[in-house]
Amino acid sequence: MSSEPVVDVRDPAVLDDPMRGYDRVLAEAPVCWARLPDGGEGWLVTGSAEVRAVLSDPAVRNDPTGLPGQGAQTQEEAFLALGTPPEHLPYLRASLLSLDGAEHTRLRRSISHAFGASRVATLRPRVQEIVDELLDGLGSETVNLLDEYAYPLAMAVVCELVGVPEADWADWWRWGKVLVEGDPARITPTLGEMFAYCHALVDRRRAEPAGDLLSEVVAQDDLTDVDAVALVVFLVLAGHETMAHMLSNAALALMRDPAQRELLRAEPELWPAAVRELVRTDGPVQLARLRYAAADLEVGGVKISAGDPVQVVLGAANRDPAQFAHPHAADVRWQAEHGGREGSVGFGWGPHFCLGVALAKVEAEVALRSLVDRFPAVRPVTEPAWVPLPRGRHRVALEVRLR
Numbered sequence: 001m002s003s004e005p006v007v008d009v010r011d012p013a014v015l016d017d018p019m020r021g022y023d024r025v026l027a028e029a030p031v032c033w034a035r036l037p038d039g040g041e042g043w044l045v046t047g048s049a050e051v052r053a054v055l056s057d058p059a060v061r062n063d064p065t066g067l068p069g070q071g072a073q074t075q076e077e078a079f080l081a082l083g084t085p086p087e088h089l090p091y092l093r094a095s096l097l098s099l100d101g102a103e104h105t106r107l108r109r110s111i112s113h114a115f116g117a118s119r120v121a122t123l124r125p126r127v128q129e130i131v132d133e134l135l136d137g138l139g140s141e142t143v144n145l146l147d148e149y150a151y152p153l154a155m156a157v158v159c160e161l162v163g164v165p166e167a168d169w170a171d172w173w174r175w176g177k178v179l180v181e182g183d184p185a186r187i188t189p190t191l192g193e194m195f196a197y198c199h200a201l202v203d204r205r206r207a208e209p210a211g212d213l214l215s216e217v218v219a220q221d222d223l224t225d226v227d228a229v230a231l232v233v234f235l236v237l238a239g240h241e242t243m244a245h246m247l248s249n250a251a252l253a254l255m256r257d258p259a260q261r262e263l264l265r266a267e268p269e270l271w272p273a274a275v276r277e278l279v280r281t282d283g284p285v286q287l288a289r290l291r292y293a294a295a296d297l298e299v300g301g302v303k304i305s306a307g308d309p310v311q312v313v314l315g316a317a318n319r320d321p322a323q324f325a326h327p328h329a330a331d332v333r334w335q336a337e338h339g340g341r342e343g344s345v346g347f348g349w350g351p352h353f354c355l356g357v358a359l360a361k362v363e364a365e366v367a368l369r370s371l372v373d374r375f376p377a378v379r380p381v382t383e384p385a386w387v388p389l390p391r392g393r394h395r396v397a398l399e400v401r402l403r
């Protein structure tokens, strides 16, 4: 398929106010031909029902290898065209979001035990301890909550779980920022550093198991070193970048909504619903990973040909008026009444649904609740700017006054 793209996801009109920008696209066509973040063209899917249909369709794949049309370019060729050195390809190919079907299930199962709700519940006291230490350390009246609270918390929790020593967290922070900023000239050396670091860590855990997730991973005979490295890289990045920006977006939303804060103060049992609702209305992941049609499909009445790229917009689907009665307003009580079954896709949908969802919910609940309980007058100092990224809803900083 090709015609003129209806929308360019890099258009400043979309990036400056993505929700209103996507409102327009959604109202016109929940499935339309668009210019995508990498400059190529493909289908953009913004409707809630359509996004869920795409993400759960077995005929939609993350790996385009072997597909006709644009998908004929393999993942490897796409990475090489971006200047990726061939020695990095095995790790990128082994990443959970690059795999489909049985290969994906095998790798996901190898770590899923660590992310179940009951195991994650045992981490709650430690999360509370880290949160309390960080809040104790917020000495001055004005702080950047993103860098002084959200990032350090998200980094500490995922690194302790996986088994990354504290001395190395600053490197991960730097690497994560380079990858999100997306400058190809800096990404390649950064990936090289990360892969070399992770190989050394895998070797150390093989020699000396330490009771962390990585020690369990390297003890599994059917996992290779490449699998282990790819898992560490993906988990630490997914576990801190998305989490930090979720916390920052959600903290800001709460600061701006005294009625919802009052409701949570009066009925603290609503916190889990609040977290779900804040991810729905202002989640950090705007675009899911690019997918490809593996067969001819029809989505929302539009014909999509085998091989066509398909980009779903989670942020738009989460505010689709066809699905949500108050699409743009966070309504904690409404969310509580729906018990998480209202069809929001902030954590994805289908086989790649966020593996860290239980952990993310515990972290968010403990972090946000402790913040507003400890500092009831916390408020933004300035209007925080967006990072102009098509893929994520990230603030540059979140400067607040605590008292």
Ligand code: HEM
Pocket: 096, 097, 108, 158, 234, 235, 238, 239, 240, 242, 243, 246, 279, 283, 284, 285, 287, 288, 289, 290, 314, 345, 346, 347, 348, 349, 351, 352, 353, 354, 355, 356, 357, 359, 360
């Ligand atoms: C509020 C914070 C978070 C949000 C909003 C979020 C969102 C998402 C989304 C939207 C996806 C699906 C992407 C796609 O299908 O293209 C995803 C996948 C994933 N997330 Fe999260 N995530 C969060 C926190 C975490 C944390 C804390 C971890 C782990 C420590 C984690 C681990 C993963 C993994 C491993 C996948 C890939 C699953 C797979 O491919 O099978 N996430 N996440």
